[in-house]
Amino acid sequence: MGASDGGLRDVVVVGAGASGLACAADLVAAGLRVRLLESGDTVGGRMRTDRIGGFTLDRGFQVFNTAYPQVKRRIDRRALRLRPFTAGVLVDTGEGRLRFTDPTRRSRATGGFLPGKGVSARDLLALGVLSAGDMLLPAARLRRRPDVTTLTAFAEAGISPALVEGFLRPFLSGVFLEDTMETSARFFHLVWRSMLRGTLCLPAGGIGAVPAQLASRLPDGVLRTGSPVASLTPGGVVLADGEEVSARAVVVATGQGAAARLLPGLDVRRGRTVTTLYHAAERSPLAEPTLVVDAKLRFLNTCVLTEVQPGYSSDGRALVSTSVLGSPGPAEEEAVRVALGEVYGTESGDWEALHRVTVRDALPVMRPPLVLSRTTRFAPGRYVCGDHRATGSLQGALASGGRAAREVIADLGRG
Template identity: 25%
Template sequence: MMQKQNYKIHIIGGGVCGLIAAKTLEDHGFSPIIVEATNFVGGRVKTDLIEGYQLDHGFQVLLTAYPAAQKFLDFKALELQNFLPGASIFKEGKENQIGDPLRDFSLLFPTVFSSLIPLKDKVKILKLNIQLKKKKITAIFEEKEKTTLQYLQDFGFSDEVITQFFKPFFSGIFLETQLETSSRMFEFVYKMFGTGNAAVPKAGIQAIPDQLKNQLKTTEILFNTKVKSVIDGQITLEDGTILESDFTIIATDSTALLSNSSKKSIKWKSCFTLYFETEKRVIAKPLIGLLPKENSLINNLFYTTSLKTARNGGKELLCVTVIDNHGLKGDELTQKVKSELKEHFNIDVLRWIKTYEIPKALPDLKEIKYTLTATESRYSEKIFLAGDTLVNGSLNAAMLSGEHVALEVIKTINGRI
């Protein structure tokens, strides 16, 4: 009988999914090997330190209500910094703060008296909150899917509240401007926002994969090692090296790695994230700023420095998300964003710091699932699949599918012993 530690279990991809798969295997006595193309873990979850500022690769938040985050992360050690449960909507140069007054009292008066959202929609928002708080996650993912826009219209929300609030807010989350994303994802995310906090670790979003990596004791990580193809029992690297593998978990988009994959290649949603230094903050509270304006470049903005950060470059750091770049890039994009900042938010920037172009930010999935079934994660006798591209674009899905796939491998091995 082979000793557990002697099984060669390779995990392709050291993103959040691959790290959770490794942790789960370790917890059951195995010593996996992560094969990672880059020189860092975390994949899409990365933070750069530039001129003293923490720059996340794209504006991302951890929803503390994510069941997988509660299971796998040590929130206290991450020193999570919470956003206020609301948004600051900029219309005709005027700031309108709205939010959940039951969770943050300071949002009571601005929300109740905001003329931006009709009263009947405020009541409906409350009704939706209550309904989704009670609804089980499993029930959400069993619902028939429709677009988020259709869902909101069917719920009876007015065009006004959809345009002023839901479109800009959820476009920033789904990274698409038409609210075409599945209603299952909308209900799930809305429920998560309503039952927990949106937060980022004090040291930036990369503290999440860093924490997961630091928990690994017997996992070997091969950095700068790109996989070219995978067949049962063998992994071929870009440099031609062949790795023998008892079990291979592909914790990234697998379509290019499997020659006879029946799966169609993944479509991706993209975004641009621009960082600027400013002298002062136009939004004092840690609230996301929204611009509900057709054809504008800016979707949302957030002052990274409105929350406590481990490092700080000395002034204020502004993070701006552009979803539809209207074909603009480089300096043209920066200049147009700067002029929109001035025109709509009255923000003067001191200087541009960096732009991230993220072509593969979220998978554009037609059928959203909560996690994988055994048949979905098993590709062949020795190859298993995981990652958010098979489930839904979220940290929760990446973690859950990582755990699930590792347990499937363990079940297979135990069945043999």
């Protein structure tokens, strides 16, 4: 074995994504001696941002929701210099676009939410009743509802297949990373509530600015990057180079794949894979910060990121982000580019292919009945947290990290 990393610590947290950062912060606040180990060169996990060719590129299309309770508690939103997306989406039907906009935000641009313009009066009423309940009822009541699939929930709410296929399925496919709407309705209602109550934004420095802010608040000596953990031991962890880090408790705050490797026997949900394609165009193909979805489901969603944050481009070109399920091959990728030209009504053949990012386990599968938050206790002195232990969102990751900290503090106190 290699040399030991100093003396005994109370807790080692493995993984400096959002969940690990939240856990470490709460443990430090409780007065515990903490070491946070991150295998990569910086924090963030899946919430990372790269600078490539003068462009700011997140590792996959991501948005920042201002309504999440954990975000309100932990993040200085003003410091992120957020700029919002339009409070709605454009749906390309193949015969033109329909605009679906939250009428409580922009009463003059309700677009598709007018009877006779993509949605019937009956559908308008059904969706309005569902939305009002999600927005106004206590979140605890939404969590206690009997759970079904999202598709079943729409049928029970009286929403027609026409509206499901014309708007809800294309839009929610990009939220759930699946196009059958098998995702838990319990999760849907909470996500829908957050969208109605909050604003979807992008930080000026990319989504990586969120975990960077959390990390900046940790005391010196807590975080170590470039420190991959090889295995757990009875007295702590061993790094890949053989170095030992001793601790009374270990919290595994990695993605589900690494967590299952470090904690044999851990029950983990299967993950969903998504690929984001980044293109540069000489001119913006859509002069507004609006998400576009495809009724034909040729891609999940697309948007011109520089319409949201112009600083994402250093040379004035437009940055177009497009996400698709799975990991497309070259022919499928070219088909997406052709589809983008049709959807945006422009020639896309001369767009520069800047980058592509495939994120495996981007979201956990969340079929009903969904347990919204599971204990982080795995074995004596062993804990596991992350969005795969809660809901697939920044809210879920931060909440799970906070829960791990509470359970560790309670157990060490009893010990």
